[in-house]
Amino acid sequence: MSADIIIHNATVLTMDDDRPRTEAVALTGNRVTAVGSNAEILALAGPQTRIVDANGATVLPGFNEAHMHxxxxxxxxxxxxxxxxxxxxxxxxxxxxxxxxxxxxxxxxxxxxxxxxxxxxxxxxxxxxxxxxxxxxxxxxxxxxxxxxxxxxxxxxxxxxxxxxxxxxxxxxxxxxxxxxxxxxxxxxxxxxxxxxxxxxxxxxxxxTGGDPAHVTTEERAGDIAVLKKGLAYCASLGITSFQNMDGNLYQLEMLDEIEKTEGLPVRVRMPYHMKNFMPLSDLEEKAAAWKKRFDTDKLRCNFVKLFMDGVTEGETAVFVDDYAHKPGWKGEPLFSAEAFNAVATEANRLGMPVAVHAIGDGAVRMVLDGYEASIAANGKSDMRNRIEHIEVVHPDDIPRFATSGTIASMQPTHPPGSAGLPLEPYLTYIGRERWPHAFAWKTLVDAGATIVFATDWPVSPLPPLSCIRDAMTRQPWADDMPDQRLSLTETLAAYTRTGAWVEYMEDRKGVLKPGYLADVVVLSGNIETTAAADIADLSPVLTICDGRVTFDAGGGR
Missing domain, CATH: 3.10.310.70 (Diaminopimelate Epimerase; Chain A, domain 1)
Structure with missing residues (x-):
């Protein structure tokens, strides 16, 4: 049987440790058929095979945006x-x-x-x-x-x-x-x-609110679906083949399900059940667990719980261990009590659902880690893959707890003040000089054994993954005595591909390019390994394939 699509003359970064790079890849149906040399893969071509000449450019597993809306x-x-x-x-x-x-x-x-x-x-x-x-x-x-x-x-x-x-x-x-x-x-x-x-x-x-609209007309719903389709197409144009949504309600799930059943989603979607502080704990079993069963395909899944523990630093709603530097006596107010959050984390994990929590300040981060440890104490240690979102500041005492509790650090390289066009103030003044070394400390966490995934939090930050990758690799310290938080290209690409699939419990079928895995691929406009880190955002996707289907094609004779 001949391949449907062959991409050759490429620098294929498979993200597979057993075979990290090849020259070509073949796709048949919605699976990777083979990876190998140009000669080996071109031999799989038939009269109907689409052959893509990458002209030496990088080919990767499709990007997995691990936190967006x-x-x-x-x-x-x-x-x-x-x-x-x-x-x-x-x-x-x-x-x-x-x-x-x-x-x-x-x-x-x-x-x-x-x-x-x-x-x-x-x-x-x-x-x-x-x-x-x-x-x-x-x-x-x-x-x-x-x-x-x-x-x-x-x-x-x-x-x-x-x-x-x-x-x-x-x-x-x-x-x-x-x-x-x-x-x-x-x-x-x-x-x-x-x-x-x-x-x-x-x-x-x-x-x-974590809820659904009280009343939507047929016309309004059709308009919302049309808006979603534009957003999904935009994701595909950026090389994204999977994203993990961080707001979830049944209204969005059912619209995405309709798109999948009528014309097919161009991007794989993972969504949560959004738990708010006014919701009864029983909602986890009565609603969240039911959604998990109802939406459980490789294209649309709802298998985790999302919460907010605090707000943001600039709005003085983030929660810190110690006072805001500019506002003595104010540490912020958590959205959940420790007792309430511990109960949510424990119950969600008991039901087999990981938890993802927005936590900006080091006080909020500590409360979430406490809750995950409470879940381990109650349920036993299991492969729950709980995560903390953002982690803008982490207390040094809590850094080792990520590895010991198995908590994933979900972070946004586009968020540090001074990156992606963001101003330094009022952020630096609000957190105070003593906290600077522990702010946006993704390399510190990685070096301490934490598992990390990257994303942009779109529309909070611009969505292009290549810009986010550049920001992760070019982060500039705010002072000479601050630690260097830059990661290598390999570490950063893993945080945007392979590790994202692992977080979703899909590491057995996506996130790497190897035979039998899902055909999720992005072809770039150039070689990312030979491009200076500061220039990575100048590259662009020219071809995106999700589930074996071309979801974006920039043309240009490829």
Whole structure:
């Protein structure tokens, strides 16, 4: 039987320790048929075989984006990006131009407005935004999506101009005049405004409330599916063949399932059951376990539990062991008590579901590690592959606990201040000089025996994996006495391919290129090994294959 696709004249980095590099790879159906020399693989060609000449470029297993938000990211593709915008005048022009081009939007929404978009010292308020646009509701998100700023009209229409009770860990920041000053911290505070948008805020339900929309019309659902398809196609164009979504609800799962059953997902999707602090523990067995059984294919799976332990540093909602450097007496407030989280981790693991927890501050990281150790004590040590998401700061006493507890470090090389266009402040001041050496310490954790996966947290950071790989390899320390956190190319590629598959319990069929494994492949525009680390983002995917199907083809005669 001849191969369906042959890629030859390549530098194939298989990520397989037994045969780490070859010249060519053959695909038949949705599996890798063979890897080997050009001559060996070309001999498998038949009259219908598509033969791809890689011209010496790198061929890899498809990228596995280990932490992202597909619905929110897909929606953001059609919203205003303020990435790289600095100063009031530039912000004003960008917003007014976008408003003029979109006269019918019920809510104008902007993304990636960094905390110092006005200046290093001046925080955005509704009054700034009113000077830009006062006659239409406007909302702009910080890159982390944990903080947003709204103008007066948006606050009034959302019913929160006079504040309101938004629950633990959330805040409508109030001004000296007794009215909301425009800054909204965390989902409960942002939702009253965001829900006025074109999608009704449905894209944030899976991460915000863990629930589903109360009512969706046939037309709205069709629109949401169309938005998702654009996001999925964008993933494929970047060489992504798998992603692990970090917000989950039944609404998203059923839309993705419909796409798979009607035309086929172009990317493999793993989604969680999102557990919030107000949900009963019984939901894990009654809902999460049921979802796990219902969605259990190689294309769409729902087999883990996601939680938030804290917020973000810049919004003063991250949880630290010691006080914020700029705010004595404040350590942050966790979203779960230690007792409640320990119970969730223990029960989820008992039911055979790993847990992934957003933990930014070292206090939150410590609480999650405590919970995983409590699960081990209750259930016995098993291959649960629990993880912590972000780990922006880790206390030095807790570094060895990742290896001893088997906790996976899921980190984002695009997040350190100074990387990916992010400003250094207010982050460095807020965490304080003593914490700098233990911030975004991915190499420190790897050297201590931790297993690591990489991702971007899109739409928090730009999605292209090659940019993320560059950032992991070119990280610059904030001071001369800080440890070097850069990883090698091999370590970084593993964190984006093979290890991501292992985290999903799919290491027996994806993440490496070897006979019998799923045909998930990306062909790059050049040789990543001979490209300087700083220039890796200049490479691009030219061909993406998922499950044996070409999901992106840049053309160019390949």
């Amino acid at each position: 597909i619905f929110g990211g897909s929606v953001s593709l059609g919203e205003l990006s303020l990435f790289g915008v600095k100063g009031f005048d530039a912000l004003s022009k960008a917003v007014r131009d976008y408003a003029a081009a979109h006269p019918d939007l019920p809510l104008l929404v902007a993304q990636t407005a960094d905390y110092t978009i006005l200046s290093e010292t001046e925080r955005v308020t509704r009054h700034h935004l009113d000077r830009i646009i006062a006659d239409r509701p406007f909302l702009m998100f910080a890159p982390d999506h944990h903080t947003a700023w709204a103008n007066t009209m948006a606050l009034e229409m959302g019913g929160i101009i006079k504040g309101g009770d938004v629950g633990v860990g959330n805040e409508i920041v109030m001004g000296e005049d007794g009215l909301a000053n425009g800054e909204l911290r965390e989902t409960n505070a942002i939702r009253p405004v965001a829900s006025m948008g074109a999608t009704g805020g449905r894209e944030s339900l899976g991460v915000g």
